[in-house]
Amino acid sequence: MAKFLDLTGLTHFWSKVKAYVDGAVSAAKTTVGNYTINGQKISSNPTILGNVTNDAQVKRSEMGVKNGVATLNENGKVPSSQLPMFMDDALEFDNEVTDSSSLKVIIGSVESVVGVVYCRDKDKFLGQKDALSNEYYAAWGESDKIRGSEAYGTTVVGQGVTPKDGVIYVNLGNAKNYRYAGSSAKLVASGSDLALGETSSTAFRGDYGKIAYNHAQAKGVALSTEKLYKITTNSEGHVTKGTAVTKNDITALGIPAQDTTYGIATASKAGLVKPASVITKPTINTATTTSGKYYHVQMSSDGAMFVNVPWTDNNTTYGSISESEIDSLFS
Numbered sequence: 001m002a003k004f005l006d007l008t009g010l011t012h013f014w015s016k017v018k019a020y021v022d023g024a025v026s027a028a029k030t031t032v033g034n035y036t037i038n039g040q041k042i043s044s045n046p047t048i049l050g051n052v053t054n055d056a057q058v059k060r061s062e063m064g065v066k067n068g069v070a071t072l073n074e075n076g077k078v079p080s081s082q083l084p085m086f087m088d089d090a091l092e093f094d095n096e097v098t099d100s101s102s103l104k105v106i107i108g109s110v111e112s113v114v115g116v117v118y119c120r121d122k123d124k125f126l127g128q129k130d131a132l133s134n135e136y137y138a139a140w141g142e143s144d145k146i147r148g149s150e151a152y153g154t155t156v157v158g159q160g161v162t163p164k165d166g167v168i169y170v171n172l173g174n175a176k177n178y179r180y181a182g183s184s185a186k187l188v189a190s191g192s193d194l195a196l197g198e199t200s201s202t203a204f205r206g207d208y209g210k211i212a213y214n215h216a217q218a219k220g221v222a223l224s225t226e227k228l229y230k231i232t233t234n235s236e237g238h239v240t241k242g243t244a245v246t247k248n249d250i251t252a253l254g255i256p257a258q259d260t261t262y263g264i265a266t267a268s269k270a271g272l273v274k275p276a277s278v279i280t281k282p283t284i285n286t287a288t289t290t291s292g293k294y295y296h297v298q299m300s301s302d303g304a305m306f307v308n309v310p311w312t313d314n315n316t317t318y319g320s321i322s323e324s325e326i327d328s329l330f331s
Contacts, residue, residue, distance in 0.1 A: 003321040012323050016330050092145045093118050093125060095173035096187075100126070107158050108139035116145045118171070123186045124160030125153065136160075163187060267299050 005013060062068040064079075073079045093116040097103065100119035105126060113127030117136070127140035139155040146153065146161060146169075153161040163169065163180040169187060170177055178187040198204065220238035223229055230249065232241040251257045265271035299305050 003319050003325075006320045009321050009323065009326060013326050016326060020330060090168040090170050090177070092116075092170045092172055094128075094145070096120060096171060102134070104133075104135045105158065105160070106135050106137050108155070109137050110141040111137075113137060113140045118163075118169075118187060119160065120186060122159060123183055124156065124162060126160045265299065273305055 058069055064071045070078050095115070096118045098120050100122055103119070103126065106129065109129075111129070113129060114131050115128040117126055117128065118124075119126060124138075125146050126136035126138065129135040129137060138158055138160045153164045155161050162183075163186075165180055165182075168177055168179060168190070177190040179190055180186070181188045215236045215238075218234060218236035218238045219240075220234075221240060221242065223231075223239065223242040228245040229242040230245055231239050231243075234240050247257065263269070263271045265273055297305050297307055
């Protein structure tokens with residue numbers, strides 16, 4: 001027979017639970033206290049990381065160098081020296097030469113040049129010695145444009161300076177920007193390979209734009225908002241005509257032209273059911289009294305419906321659980 005906890009039993013039960021949990025917590029603290037982090041016991045709340053700027057985390061020798069860690073300047077920003085060149089500056093050249101076979105290439109000089117050209121057939125930059133000659137330097141001294149140094153490209157002896165990856169090049173002759181796509185593709189005009197799509201980094205399709213433009217330009221008509229209309233639309237989906245709906249339009253859909261009324265339901269006729277406040281309890285008709293069966297819905301002579309469900313009350317009595325029985329749960 002099932003039993004229940006009275007106040008005395010519940011108090012005793014709580015004391016047993018508390019003692020059990022306190023014992024488990026104490027055992028856990030003892031176990032954790034045997035481990036350490038950075039030489040300190042876990043139970044003493046140690047600091048896992050100390051000063052994150054010292055050499056235990058990032059070595060000074062690894063800051064701001066190749067394969068190292070970027071640093072911040074006095075303004076809290078990454079210095080330009082640690083950024084890719086295309087994020088810091090764009091390099092200019094004066095024009096492009098498709099066939100460089102007629103150019104006289106001088107191996108190199110520390111002199112400045114009057115202009116820089118890109119030889120597409122060689123995939124190299126050359127510096128023009130002066131405005132009157134046909135001589136070009138494969139490497140040259142300082143200028144306000146591309147020059148033969150590791151910071152701006154790799155100088156190939158007798159050929160010129162190879163473009164560098166990650167750099168934006170500006171052709172002053174046609175006012176276009178280029179990027180270097182490798183020796184096979186050479187300089188590629190920025191945007192020439194822009195993909196079509198519907199995101200912020202792609203170009204929108206022209207045929208989609210034409211559809212949107214045509215739709216915006218299509219004419220429509222204004223209709224009152226206080227009436228129900230039959231409408232006509234054009235190929236762009238705009239309303240071009242509106243005719244007020246009549247009663248005949250509605251009845252033509254099969255909706256009755258007048259109200260439908262219903263009477264009170266009877267034992268042999270479908271209809272409405274009266275509210276409980278005005279009905280008379282009917283004589284109970286014979287129905288099954290077996291558990292798990294369906295029961296008939298019965299209707300009285302004045303239109304009330306009832307269900308006769310058999311019911312038997314069976315009382316259950318429970319005794320209280322003793323302290324010894326509670327103790328046995330924790331043995």
